[in-house]
Amino acid sequence: MDPNSGVGERSTVDLSVNAGHTDVGRLDALARPVDVALERAQTVGVRHAHHLNSAGSALPTVAVVDEVIAHLRREQSEGGYEAAAAVAGRVEELYATAARLLGARPEEIALSDSASTGLRLIVDALRVDATSRILVSRSTYVSHALHLLSLAHETGAELIVLPSAADGGVDLDELARQLTGGPRDIVCVAQVPTSSGLVEPVREIGVLTRESGALYLLDATQSVGHLRVDVDEIGCDALVTTGRKFLRAPRGTGLAYLRGSFLERLAPVAPDVRGAIWTGAREWSLSPTARRFETWESSVAGRLGLAVALNQLLDRGIDATEAYLTSTGALLRHGLAAIDRVTVQDPPASRSGLVTFTIDGISSETVTRRLAVRGVRTVSVPASHGQWDLGLRGVPAVVRASVHVYNNDADHDALLGAVAEIARETGR
Ligand SMILES: Cc1ncc(COP(=O)(O)O)c(C=O)c1O
Incomplete structure (x- = not known):
């Protein structure tokens, strides 16, 4: 088999069996399919292993890494502030690029070091009370849940874990029943979780929150760069995401979207010199834009790398990327479900490039370790990373494989072959 061929060449397989809510044959329908060979040529990491961990931290392209290194060299020779001034225009363009990706306006974008930081700053600015x-x-x-649990504990706010419908996504009838009307209701949803391939019904949730006037915060950490995410179509008031996963940007980068009308009502708990001006002994004024949530210190090199990654994504096309990732995920789910002793743990509403499974009689951590020995990189996600999902389902841990545009037939075959071998060995 040609190691550079795309998984898309397998599109004759019937994806309907055990594949969740899959758009069968979608790869055939692609107007502009992903050029997997080109993606692999631009990605050094594919030469070293079968990397199926984009939901942890994806492989960056050579251009992203070169950009980061070039800026570190600039800092080395000119000094950090001087180097930042030299590239200020390019960092400025990043806001417009991020806005284009999300269907937002540049002044609604704030840059951060991670999704968790963005979410924490926004939630704290809501001044949650009893x-x-x-x-x-x-x-x-997990990190978002821990923050909300601690807030509820300290303030007396009510914390309601919404039940799931039969397909695994938020139970929309129950959400509609729970909404009391007005902004004291704060709805927080992860579009794609860390613990399964689920895709939440984010637009339907947006319709309900808009009707009731509730605030809607979307954790799009596992979905931006993976699925088409348009803030107006979804109707969220705020969104956060991270650079290192499906955006293929450097670690330590992230961004947030804050709807203009929402932003006006939102003051950060701890304004920073980057987001506010100290105008007098006891006065300050906040930036009129989402940058009121930013901090002065940041990795300029990381942000330049993020800019390159976003442009590469826009050049490739988000629809082509989504079609490739969701179809490849469905093929893996289909293949895993056919292996003896293997259980695909994804709920029915899983139409993403994340695939979770377990093997009878062996811990997911051990499976992940044995896969790594065979050159296949996955992660084990423990219930402690998703108590409201894995914990409530009684699943102690799952193995998670997650794909990107550089994964090909060889990666697919390596995972399925190694899982079958581990399952056989365990069954002996
Ligand atoms: C669904 C989800 N939200 C948020 C995060 C946190 O992202 P970060 O590490 O950038 O804060 C993760 C990380 O795995 C995640 O899977």
Whole structure:
């Protein structure tokens, strides 16, 4: 088999079996398919292993890494502030590029070092109190959940974990019942969780939150760069994401979107010199834009790398990327489901490039370790990273494989072959 051929060449396989909500045959329908060979040529990491961990931290392209290194060299020879001044225009363009990707306006974008930082700053700015009701999806990420639990504990705010419908996504009828009307209701949802391939019904949730006047915070950490994410179509008031996953940007980068009308009501708990001006002994004024949530210190090199990654994504096309990732995920799910002793753990509403599974009689951590020995990189996600999902489902841990545009038939075959071997060995 040609190691550079795309998984897309397998599109004759019937994806309907055990593949969740899959758009069968979608790869055939692609107007502009992903050029997998080109993506691999631009990605050094594919030469070293079968990297199936884009949901952890994806492989960056050579251009992203070169950009970061070039800026570090600039800092080495000119000094950090001087180097930053030299590239200020390019960092400025990043806001417009991010806005284009999300269907937002540049002044609605704030840069951060991670999704968790963005979410924390926004939630803290809401000044949650005992009258607040925080409605969360079971897909909520661990760090966000811990923050909300601690806030509810300290303020007396009500924290409601929304039940899931039969397909695994938020139960929309229950959400509609729970919304009391007005902004004291804060709805927090992860579009794609860390612990499964689920895709939440984010637009339907947006319709309900808009009707009721609730605030809607979307954790799009696992979906931006992976699925088409348009803030107006979804109707969220704020969104956060990270650079290192599906955007293929450097670690330590992230960005947030804050809807203009929402931003006006939102003051950061701890304004920073980057987002505010100290105008008098006891006065200050906040930036009129989302940058009021930014901090002075940041990795300029990382942000330049993020800019390159975003432009590469826009050049490739988000629809082509989404089609490739979701179809490749469905093929993996289909292949894994056919292996003896293997259980695909994804709920029915899983149409993403994240695939989770377990093997009978062996811990997911051990499976991940044995896969790594065979050159296949996955992660084990423990229930402690998703108590409202894995914990409530009684699943102690899952193996998670996650794809990107550089994954090909060889990666697909390597994962399935190694899983089958581990399952056979365990069954003996
Ligand atoms: C769904 C989800 N939200 C948020 C995060 C946190 O992102 P970051 O590490 O950039 O804060 C993760 C990380 O895995 C995640 O999977």
